[in-house]
Amino acid sequence: MMALLLRDLRLSFRAGGGFGLGLGFFLLVAVLVPLGVGPEAGTLRLIAPGILWVGALLACLLSLDRMFALDHEDGSLDLLATSPLPLEGAVAIKACAHWLVTGLALTLVSPVLAVLLNLPPGAMPWLMLSLLTGTPALSVIGAFGAALTVGVKRGGLLLSLLVLPLYVPTLIFGAEVVRRGAAGDALSTPLALLAAITLGSLALLPFAAAAALRINLR
Template sequence: MIALLLRDLRLAVRAGGGFGLGLAFFLIVIVLVPFGVGPQSDLLTAIAPGIFWVASLLAALLSLDRIFALDFEDGSLTLLATSPLPLEGVGLIKALAHWVTTGLPLTVAAPALGFMLVLAPEAYSYLLLSLLLGTPALSMIGTFGAALTVGLRRGGLLLSVLVLPLYIPTLIYGAEAVRRGAEGLDPSGALILLGGITAGTFAILPFATAAVLRINLR
């Protein structure tokens, strides 16, 4: 499993592998929003939690179609399906590799960009914590969606349509945790629910991903 993770990380950092694409998109969205909204600091402060989470969600979408597509095209996915490594483990490792190359970089970068959206100082720690808790769920849900559309021509649009509704609870509770933290309220309820969503996705979706892959590889 470690060898598969390292392989996926090496593929991601190669030219065209998708590494940095999500982070670059995230940075562009955060930088452009103040230009569109204008110099209204109160408005920027109010919408900052939602903007950060929407940008994170969209950034995660950009590289989802690469999770299984390259392995399917060169036959590696078939070999993985017949290897001693269970497909549940393959799905889990694919999700982890996607998070390391997409979710983790934007999680680290987000607090440094808080000043662009005039994020309340009290919200910085909750922004970081919510992204750490929630972005792994985005990767695991996206991996399941990528397994559903593997082998389909132009499956990227279908993948987005399938995955976006599943992202909504994570988006709601992630933004709510940051908003409550910015207003000096207790965000623990939203953070617990966010962590529960992530734990639930990692408990259930690797098995669903493996089942879908077995069907698509027949």
């Protein structure tokens, strides 16, 4: 399992692997939104939680089509399906690799980009906590969508259409955690719901993704 994780991480850091793609997109969102809506501090503070979470969501979405497609093209996916490692474990490892190069990286740089959107300093820890809690769900849900569309030519648009509706609850509760943290309100409820979505996704979706892969490989 560790060898598969290291392999996917190495592929992600290579040219065209998608590591810098998500971070670059997240940076562009944080830079362009103030230019579009204006420099008013109150307006930026109001929309910052939603904009940051939308940017993180779309940044995670950009590299999902690479999760299984390259392995399917070179035959590695067939080897994984017949290896001693359960296919559910392989899906979980690939989702973990995707999270490390996207979700974790976005979490670490989010306070710097939040400054551009005038997010209050007191909300920075809650922004990082919400991303750290919610982005694993984005990767696992994305793995499920990528498994459904593996082998489909130009399946990127279809993947987006399948995955985006499933991302909506994570987006809502993640942005609500940041909004309440910025306002100083109680945030235990949205944070608990966000954690529940992530835990439920981690528990169920690797099995669903593995089943979809087995169907597509027949």
